[in-house]
Amino acid sequence: MKYDVIIIGAGPGGIFSAYELMKKSPGLKVAVFEAGYSLEKRRCPIDGKKVKSCIKCPTCAIMSGFGGAGAFSDGKYNITNDFGGTLYEHIGRKEAIDLMYYVDEINVNHGGESTRMFSTAGTKFKKLCMQNKLKLLDASVRHLGTDINYIVLENMYNEMKSHIDFYFHTPVEHVEKLEEGYRIHYGEDKYEDCEECIISVGRSGSKWMEKVCQELDIPTKSNRVDIGVRVELPAVIFSDLTDELYESKIVYRTEKFEDNVRTFCMNPNGIVVNENTNGIVTVNGHSYEGAEKQTENTNFALLVAKHFSEPFKDSNGYGESIARLSNMLGGGVIVQRFGDLVRGRRSNTKRIEEGLVTPTLAATPGDLSLVLPKRILDGIIEMIYALDKIAPGTANDDTLLYGVEVKFYNMEVEIDENLESRYKGLYIIGDGSGVTHSLSHASASGVYVARKIAEKQ
Ligand SMILES: Cc1cc2nc3c(=O)[nH]c(=O)nc-3n(C[C@H](O)[C@H](O)[C@H](O)COP(=O)(O)OP(=O)(O)OC[C@H]3O[C@@H](n4cnc5c(N)ncnc54)[C@H](O)[C@@H]3O)c2cc1C
Secondary structure (H helix, E strand, O other): OEEEEEOOOOOOHHHHHHHHHHHOOOOOOEEOOOOOOHHOOOOOOOOOOOOOOOOOOOOOOOOOOHHHHHHOOOEEEEEEOOOOOOHHHHOHHHHHHHHHHHHHHHHHHHHHOOOOOEEOOOOOOOHHHHHHOOEEEOOEEEHHHHHHHHHHHEEEHHHOOOOOOOOOOOEEEEEEEOOEEEEEOOOEEEEEEEEEEEEEEOOOOHHHHHHHHHHHOOOEEEOOEEEEEEEEEEEHHHHHHHHHOOOEEEEEEOOOOEEEEEEEEEEOOOOHHHHOOOEEEEEEEOOOHHHHOOOEEEEEEEEEEEOOOOOOOOOOHHHHHHHHHHHHOOOEEEEHHHHHHHOOOOOOOHHHHHHHOOOOOOOOOOOOOOOOOOHHHHHHHEEEEEEEEHHOOOOOOOEEEEEEEEEOOOEEEOOOOOOEOOOOOOEEOOHHHOEOOOOHHHHHHHHHHHHHHHHOO
C-alpha cells in the first residue's frame, strides 16, 4: 500500500478531510487527486474583452481545482441545519452544527479573522416576513467574500503541501475494490492503492459519481432540481436586510400552485456571473469583501424546487433541458427587465440601457417566458411582489432577471452514519454524495470522516 488514505476531489469536502487527517493522524500517508488545477493556475478565460462568453474548457476553472466549486464563490459559510444539506440526518443535528463551527474556526485562523459573522437571531425581519406571507429561515453566516476565501484556501494549501501528496490535473477514472483497500486508476494505466478512500467530487463530478456507483453497485436515489432566475437590483433596495443579515434565506409559498419559492445566494454589492455545468451556461452570483470591487447592485436567486415522482427519474436532465433552451435562444444567459416580463414582451438592448439598473453581466436581452415553465415563472413573479412588501422597489420595472439559474443536485448515494458506503473504508462525502449542498456542510462532512478514520488508528 502506497497510501493509507486517498481523497478524490480537492473541494471543501476533500480539503477539510485532508486538513483534519494531517492534524489528527500526522503519521498517515495521504494523497489528494484533483481533476482541476492548483489554486494559482485556476483561470477562467472569460475576460469580457477577447473572450466574452464561455468557451467550454475541458476542465472548468470555476468549478474544478483546489478549492472546488467554492474557490471563487462568495464564501458564505452558513451554519444551520435548516438548509445547505441534510448532513444532520446521518450524523445528528448537534454534531453537524459543532463541526460547522469548527470549520469556521479554521477559516478564521487561516485569514478570515477580519470577516463578520451575521445571524438571524432576534432580528425584526422575522416578524416582517411573517406579516407578508414570507418565512425567514434561521442561520448564522460567516461571509468570507471571494477575496478572503481565496486567501484562506491559499493558507490551508501552504500548510498541507509538505505533508500531503497533491495530484493536480489528474482526474480519477475508476475506483476498484481490492480484497483489502482500493485501487485508484488514473491517466493511462496508472494507479495508486490505498487502505481507505474518501470520494468528494462535488457537482462537477456528478456524472462520474453515478458511473462509480453503477460499477460498484452502490444504491442511489434520484433527487430534485431547483430552477429559477437571478434577480439584480440597486443595493439600496435590499440594504436594510443585507446590512443586518448579509444573506437572508426567505421562503414564499405560492398561492396558485402551493410551491415553495426561496431566495438563494444573496450577494450585496456583488456581480452576476456565468456558470458552466457540463457545458451548459447558467447564471450565478459573487460578491467581494473589499470595497474596491463592490458594485452598486445586489443580486440573489429565486428558485423553485422540483421533485419528481415515478416514473421520471432524471431531475437534472429536466433542469439541463431548460437551461439548454435559454442557451439556444440567447447564446448563453438571457436578461429581462421585470417590467418587460409582466407586460409580456422581450427586453432589448435599448430598454436595458435606458433602465435604472446597470447589468453587471453581459447577457443577451430576451424573454424568459419562452424558457421557463409557466408554473415556475408564475411562482417567481408572485414572490417578487411579496418581496416588494418587505423591500419596496423589488418589483420595479427595471429590476433585472437573468435566466436561467439551475441548482443541480447530485443523486443521493446510500451512505450510513459514518458517511461510509456499503464497502468498509469507502466514504462518500460533500455535494458528490447528494447529502450536502453547501460550503459548511461539505466541509463538515470532510472533518467528520477524517475523525472516523483517525479514531481507528
Ligand atoms: C459560483 C458558486 C458560488 C457558490 N457560493 C456558495 C456560497 O457562498 N456558500 C455556499 O455554502 N455554497 C456556495 N456554493 C456551493 C459550494 O461551492 C459547494 O456546495 C461546495 O463547493 C461543495 O464542496 P465539495 O467539496 O463537495 O465539492 P466541490 O467544491 O464541487 O469540489 C469537488 C472537486 O472534485 C473534483 N473532481 C470531480 N471529479 C473528479 C475526479 N473524477 N477525479 C478527481 N477530481 C475530481 C472537482 O474538480 C472539484 O474540484 C457556490 C457554488 C458556485 C459554483
